[in-house]
Amino acid sequence: MTKLKLRIYFDEAMLGPGKAELLEGIRDTGSIAAAGRRMGMSYKRAWMLVEEMNAGWQSPLVASARGGPGGGGAQLTATGDEVLRLYRDVMARAEEAVAGPVATLERMLKVRDMSDGK
Amino acid sequence: MTKLKLRIYFDEAMLGPGKAELLEGIRDTGSIAAAGRRMGMSYKRAWMLVEEMNAGWQSPLVASARGGPGGGGAQLTATGDEVLRLYRDVMARAEEAVAGPVATLERMLKVRDMSDGK
Numbered sequence: 506m507t508k509l510k511l512r513i514y515f516d517e518a519m520l521g522p523g524k525a526e527l528l529e530g531i532r533d534t535g536s537i538a539a540a541g542r543r544m545g546m547s548y549k550r551a552w553m554l555v556e557e558m559n560a561g562w563q564s565p566l567v568a569s570a571r572g573g574p575g576g577g578g579a580q581l582t583a584t585g586d587e588v589l590r591l592y593r594d595v596m597a598r599a600e601e602a603v604a605g606p607v608a609t610l611e612r613m614l615k616v617r618d619m620s621d622g623k
Numbered sequence: 624m625t626k627l628k629l630r631i632y633f634d635e636a637m638l639g640p641g642k643a644e645l646l647e648g649i650r651d652t653g654s655i656a657a658a659g660r661r662m663g664m665s666y667k668r669a670w671m672l673v674e675e676m677n678a679g680w681q682s683p684l685v686a687s688a689r690g691g692p693g694g695g696g697a698q699l700t701a702t703g704d705e706v707l708r709l710y711r712d713v714m715a716r717a718e719e720a721v722a723g724p725v726a727t728l729e730r731m732l733k734v735r736d737m738s739d740g741k
Contacts, residue, residue: 510630511717513725515732563733584731591728595721599629602720603713607631610709613702614633615681 507607511599513592518561520592527554528581528589531567537579555579562588625725629717631710636679638710645672646699646707649685655697673697680706 512521523544530540541551559565566585570578581589630639641662648658659669677683684703688696699707 506634508632510632512628513728514626514628515729516624518732520728561733562731588728588731591724594724595728598720598724599717602716606709606712606716610631610638610706610713611633613680613706614636615679617635 507611509596509600509603509607511596513595515561518557520588524554524558525589525592527551528558528566528585531555531579532581532586532589535578535580537567537569540579558585625729627714627718627721627725629714631713633679636675638706642672642676643707643710645669646676646684646703649673649697650699650704650707653696653698655685655687658697676703 510522512519526544527540527546530543531537534540534543537551537555538548541548544551555567555569559567562584564584565582566588567579568582569580628640630637644662645658645664648661649655652658652661655669655673656666659666662669673685673687677685680702682702683700684706685697686700687698
């Protein structure tokens with residue numbers, strides 16, 4: 506199935522599928538480390554992305570309590586929830602808007618033989 | 624100014640801003656090497672992308688005559704023209720469709736001090 510990947514480059518910040526997935530993971534797991542693990546992302550990189558996101562917006566997207574080995578837990582702020590919701594809205598609108606030309610492109614692709622002899 | 628980057632992942636092929644720009648460059652310059660140079664892309668990589676594009680669609684997107692040092696020249700086929708046109712259409716539709724939520728996101732970004740003391 507055809508998928509779109511869309512990155513939004515603001516003047517000083519970027520928002521794309523990786524950051525959106527990380528925010529979603531933090532919301533679901535309550536942990537930056539666990540959210541990163543779910544995406545096969547190192548703890549260091551997950552933290553770096555969170556710090557980048559927290560610096561780029563008027564208020565932080567992720568609230569976290571630094572803890573010991575177990576970690577202090579993390580959650581989305583109201584701003585984080587809203588940014589995630591808006592990104593999902595962007596994706597849904599884009600997918601709907603481009604469905605026509607994307608279907609035309611699909612018909613122009615080489616047809617693979619799916620029978621595979623079976 | 625905010626910019627969108629959109630990649631379309633079909634089952635067996637991908638179309639994104641790099642390939643679109645390369646197609647545009649070939650159309651404008653009549654040369655795969657010159658189109659690649661314009662993007663700071665190596666000759667080898669430009670050729671690789673053209674070969675990938677020519678293999679993925681029902682007919683090739685780029686017609687080229689392999690030549691000597693000067694190169695044999697290259698041009699878009701009718702299919703190449705159409706794929707490029709459809710990708711530009713996808714971009715225009717996506718940009719229009721997401722303008723609302725993107726403007727909301729822009730207002731949530733940290734405001735940079737542009738005065739710079741000057």
